[in-house]
Amino acid sequence: MPEFLQYGFMQRAFLAGIIIAAIAPMIGIFLVLRRLSLIADTLAHVALAGVAVGLLVGVNPVLAALLVAVLGAMGIDRLRATGRLPGEVALALFLSGGLAVATVLISLGRGFTVGLFGYLFGSITTVTPADLWLALALGGTIALSVLLLYRELFAITFNEETARISGIPVDSINLLLSVLTALTVVIGMRLVGVLLISALLVIPTVVGIQVARNFRQALGIAILHSVSSVIVGLLLSYYLDLAAGGAIVLSALVLFALLAFARRVL
Amino acid sequence: MSARPVVELAGVCYEYDGERVLDDVTLTIEEGDFLGIIGPNGAGKTTLLKVMLGLLRPSCGTVRLFGTDVSRFQEWWRIGYLPQGTAFDPRFPATVEEVVASGRVSRQGVGRLFTQADREAVEHVLELLGLLDERNRRIGHLSLGQQQRVLIARALVNHPDLIVLDEPLVGVDAPSQEQFYRLLHRLNREQGTTLVLVTHDVGVIASEVAKLACLNRQLIYHGCPEDFLESEALAKVYRPGVRIVSHTH
Numbered sequence: 049m050p051e052f053l054q055y056g057f058m059q060r061a062f063l064a065g066i067i068i069a070a071i072a073p074m075i076g077i078f079l080v081l082r083r084l085s086l087i088a089d090t091l092a093h094v095a096l097a098g099v100a101v102g103l104l105v106g107v108n109p110v111l112a113a114l115l116v117a118v119l120g121a122m123g124i125d126r127l128r129a130t131g132r133l134p135g136e137v138a139l140a141l142f143l144s145g146g147l148a149v150a151t152v153l154i155s156l157g158r159g160f161t162v163g164l165f166g167y168l169f170g171s172i173t174t175v176t177p178a179d180l181w182l183a184l185a186l187g188g189t190i191a192l193s194v195l196l197l198y199r200e201l202f203a204i205t206f207n208e209e210t211a212r213i214s215g216i217p218v219d220s221i222n223l224l225l226s227v228l229t230a231l232t233v234v235i236g237m238r239l240v241g242v243l244l245i246s247a248l249l250v251i252p253t254v255v256g257i258q259v260a261r262n263f264r265q266a267l268g269i270a271i272l273h274s275v276s277s278v279i280v281g282l283l284l285s286y287y288l289d290l291a292a293g294g295a296i297v298l299s300a301l302v303l304f305a306l307l308a309f310a311r312r313v314l
Numbered sequence: 315m316s317a318r319p320v321v322e323l324a325g326v327c328y329e330y331d332g333e334r335v336l337d338d339v340t341l342t343i344e345e346g347d348f349l350g351i352i353g354p355n356g357a358g359k360t361t362l363l364k365v366m367l368g369l370l371r372p373s374c375g376t377v378r379l380f381g382t383d384v385s386r387f388q389e390w391w392r393i394g395y396l397p398q399g400t401a402f403d404p405r406f407p408a409t410v411e412e413v414v415a416s417g418r419v420s421r422q423g424v425g426r427l428f429t430q431a432d433r434e435a436v437e438h439v440l441e442l443l444g445l446l447d448e449r450n451r452r453i454g455h456l457s458l459g460q461q462q463r464v465l466i467a468r469a470l471v472n473h474p475d476l477i478v479l480d481e482p483l484v485g486v487d488a489p490s491q492e493q494f495y496r497l498l499h500r501l502n503r504e505q506g507t508t509l510v511l512v513t514h515d516v517g518v519i520a521s522e523v524a525k526l527a528c529l530n531r532q533l534i535y536h537g538c539p540e541d542f543l544e545s546e547a548l549a550k551v552y553r554p555g556v557r558i559v560s561h562t563h
Contacts, residue, residue, distance in 0.1 A: 213420075214391075
């Protein structure tokens with residue numbers, strides 16, 4: 049066994065990392081192609097408010113984040129469906145609102161700034177076995193949902209109106225996609241942190257979209273890119289003593305730039 | 315024996331931002347009809363199609379599809395729809411075959427697997443539209459005319475009883491246009507498919523369709539194209555003195 053895998057915390061870090069890396073592009077591809085990638089960032093900030101609530105009242109912060117992010121996803125979806133506000137305005141409101149609630153709660157609590165810091169920037173090396181089980185359960189739910197609704201999600205992403213005329217329950221599936229995004233964000237929060245989670249949904253997906261010959265391949269390439277970035281990032285973080293979240297996202301970006309360069313030259 | 319109604323609009327209005335875009339439109343489209351809908355820009359043609367298909371809810375009046383109120387309509391595989399304009403992002407990473415196959419979803423129901431029958435339907439419609447050689451190409455890499463053919467193939471993949479096309483020929487070259495009309499006539503004649511086609515190209519449409527409806531927020535004319543060209547309605551909608559040259563193929 050390689051040296052870095054001899055520690056329990058690194059084993060858990062790699063397992064949790066690979067789970068979120070495999071899941072993020074499954075949601076990311078549908079968000080990016082519908083120009084909804086900002087929703088991931090928004091829900092991450094809403095989830096942060098949940099973390100703060102959890103820390104303040106003494107509930108498991110991840111579960112609190114999960115609840116608040118899911119409620120946020122439903123709220124955003126409602127606002128978008130009524131069409132009273134332009135989509136990006138609704139997202140901006142929720143994003144700044146989430147952050148505002150989080151900072152106010154922090155100032156009320158005073159003592160828990162350190163705990164919150166871990167969720168802002170990720171703390172993959174402190175993943176507990178319970179975190180891992182939660183990631184597995186949520187990750188499995190997300191993967192299964194996308195698998196079962198793959199054709200519907202594809203049709204809606206391609207064109208929402210023709211999807212409606214195909215009899216697809218577009219509104220329900222949109223709501224579900226928002227909720228699944230919330231779940232993804234909450235798992236990812238432990239790994240790369242609130243500030244960087246949307247990078248894992250977006251960067252690998254963009255690579256997949258550019259390179260692939262078809263939709264399935266785009267998803268496959270995105271997952272490959274995402275998992276590679278997490279593995280490289282965690283190794284760099286372990287051997288060079290870097291922040292794991294930042295190292296993962298930078299790995300993803302470097303890999304993206306190298307691929308773009310290779311496509312130009314070759 | 316009279317043909318069965320496929321689409322029935324009765325006293326339909328639609329308001330957007332307090333402005334009446336459709337005003338008291340009553341129109342019945344019967345089985346086997348080939349109806350062209352024309353009208354100037356802003357006449358509400360696209361809105362009419364969207365109300366017809368339940369994408370927009372009318373402010374007043376009723377809409378029935380195949381005899382069922384549109385809000386309760388379930389048999390969506392009986393309808394093929396081609397929306398206006400470039401209906402997708404050219405960077406969308408899907409192949410021709412994936413896009414056409416996605417039209418089968420209304421036959422499948424949530425979570426059902428893609429069957430041999432689905433595969434055959436896709437194969438058949440790709441062949442019908444001459445897209446077999448392009449099946450594995452990404453749609454964004456095709457010409458505009460080919461992209462349009464892919465979307466038409468997607469609309470046809472369920473052998474629908476009613477096909478609704480919104481400006482299907484924008485950006486399509488003349489030979490492909492002729493081919494397209496030949497295909498529509500074949501579907502209409504051989505399979506009795508009901509066709510509804512919206513266009514701004516009055517000249518071509520008049521020589522292709524069996525019936526013409528002219529819309530300018532209200533329904534101004536509904537009948538055969540020959541009478542329309544002679545009628546007052548033409549001058550009422552388009553500038554007086556405009557002469558429509560009827561193309562013949």
